[in-house]
Amino acid sequence: MEQVMPDHVQWIKEKCLTFQPEQNKLTLASGQQIEYDVLVVAAGLQQNFGAVPGLPETMGKNGVASIYSFQYSPSVWTNITGMQKGKAIFTNPATAVNCGGAPQKICYLAEAAWRERGVRNSIDIEFCTATPGIFACPEYRVALEKIMKSKNITAHVKTNLVEVDGERKIAMFEREGGELLTKEFDFLHVTPPMSAPDFIRNSPLANAAGFVDVDKETCQHTKFPNIFSLGDCSSLPTSKTYSAISSQAPVVTYNVQALLAGGEPTSAYDGYTACPVLLGDSKLLLAEFNGYTMEATPTFKPLDQTKPNTLFYWLKRYVFEHVYWHSMPLGRWYGKYMWFEPSVQHKVNAASSSPKASPPSETAALKASVPVSGAGEASHGAAAAADSLKPELFGVSTPNLPGDVSLSGNLDVAILEQLAPRYKGWLYLNPEDNKHFHKKELEAAGCKVEVAPIPNPAGSQKATEEHASAVLSAMDRLPRPLMIQCTSGNRAGAALLLAQAKALGHNRASASLLAEDLDLKFFTKCSECGPIKDWVLDQLPGVNEEAQSSTATRQAAVIEQLFDPQGSSTFTYLLGCSQSQEAVLIDPVLGMEGRDLGLAEELGFKVKYVVNTHCHADHITSGGAIKKLHPEVKTMISEASGAAADIKLKDGDKIEFGQYALQAVATPGHTDGCMCFVLNGPDAPKAVFTGDTVLIRGCGRTDFQQGDAARLYDMIHQKIFTLPEDTKIYPGHDYKGRNVSTVAEEKKFNPRLTQNKEEFIKTMKELNLPYPKMMDEAVPANLVCGV
Known part of the structure; x- marks a missing residue:
């Protein structure tokens, strides 16, 4: 850098921490603030190796390497030159990457090196990309596909690396539709997921995807006219390449000159x-x-x-x-x-032009125009100003679940005074003597305020279970709408996730998914938040461990979730009434009846009914086996399924056990005979058992057993998504270690079911899933109750 840095430029060798665009300032890591007239942001991308479980631990060893790692890039050539035979896999993520062709370049160069050394025929090469094609531009994609074929390189599209087990030399990939593939390797070259750097993603400059939000022609920020951005960190919807930047640079130069001269940007990047x-x-x-x-x-x-x-x-x-x-x-x-x-x-497109005039400092304007109300009640003027204020400009976010809790970092006192009237409760996660804690102003605005410090993950003190308990107790006491505030908003997001996960009975995998769907930045955008992320997950049950909130008190309805790890990934549910000691088993699996009946006996229950949500194709029900052991048990299934059972159910039928009942809800679509079961009764938790009708962020396939995508879509939207939004969804399967969801989550985040009907039908038609391994054995057996 010293060789190319102009003499007249002051080079500040320090990290940028954040921006205050409304004040025309940026803050360095040392705390120093720098004022500017015009700001040009041109940072690179951040490599997120930690986004792939198991990858950081095996980088540079076990045959795993990457040209995108300064530390481990030398091992790429070492692995290539040392390889004599076996399988080599090269990956490419769905995210933007530095130089989109580089993941292919290293693949081709390795192939040429192996061919030159005479070992090419002993090495299988696969290129796995999470993108829909191996290149974005169709004309060159066709050419590169031919080149790969000529070099005997097997390409897999829509195939995303999701986990690496370096010691076992196994890579796990996820295909479109959630199918998981396990591939063994001898050499694995990884192009990691990438993003804009955290200091940009967590700043007021970022768009929803985390990049500096600029006009795609002028490169001028869409909200702050004296800010420009180009290159990797900008939102310009093109490849992150040197050639793109070199074409953007003159545009930015001309437009900055025009702005400083008092004019408007005129140059356009094409x-x-x-x-x-x-x-x-x-x-x-x-x-x-x-x-x-x-x-x-x-x-x-x-x-x-x-x-x-x-x-x-x-x-x-x-x-x-x-x-x-x-x-x-x-x-x-x-x-x-x-x-x-x-x-x-x-x-030429005036409609898409950037902002025209530099706004005054937001903070200065607010300080000048808004009075501070007296103690006890916010003034009408402050409330009106708060209504017009855009909290997102100051780093405040309100995740859409639960929807009445906002998250914030430090706030200027003038901004805080305008935001406070929107909230009834305010939870502060730093010590009370922190200079950024404005308790007096908050209470003057009518907020009920509590302090429950969580140690900063960058410090030496670690967050504990006691910290979790204090935060959860405070959140229970505080009224809504609620603001949770810390230094950057990261610990606030962690507190929200912990509260949601505890309330919903989520295990670690389900909580992780919720954090991603809510885009909680401590989980999705912060490379230094590992300790606080671990703290949240440590408070939750792991895969196949019982979530405390999923089982009610022993004086009410009991719900026990059991999992079949032997291939079918089926959830079996034991529902019991503590008062009558009667119980129901939903979707029990043959071979697991000893476990299921043993748990019922341990809890003091006697199984009354065995209920199947549909005629399964991936496992055999244990209903028949249980009847042989306990002839008094009655089996149940939908009449429309055509399967044998003691009792054949119709839409609206009730399955009573003690003071509780399951209401049968016909939901054909995955199969003709699919049913969901809604739990009813005094103080019963809101719960629906959906079988294969609704899965966590998915649904049952519709390409066999009288499947009908249009019908499935209608049934889910008419009968499941009309249940109360806090109803827990207990699915029939999950293949990623998750345990439970809610109606609200699936309505907002299910990638299939948030589509319109036509898009859903097209998606289901194009899944191209493999034929179920157990289908030819399971379906005939399940038609006769698993006998």
């Missing part, structure tokens, strides 16, 4: 990008395209740029190296125009 894909053998495919339209935009006509070319290799090898070090740092490189400065490109 989406140009390029990706030189090294193929080995001194050949290169030069992919030039418009990143907005994905149309090919070749420069070197009449040459066919979809074909490998040695000329392009020498261009990359020698000419571009000179450009990197001598032309671009001096402002003498103009992207696709090369060394020839283009004329200013004027914007």
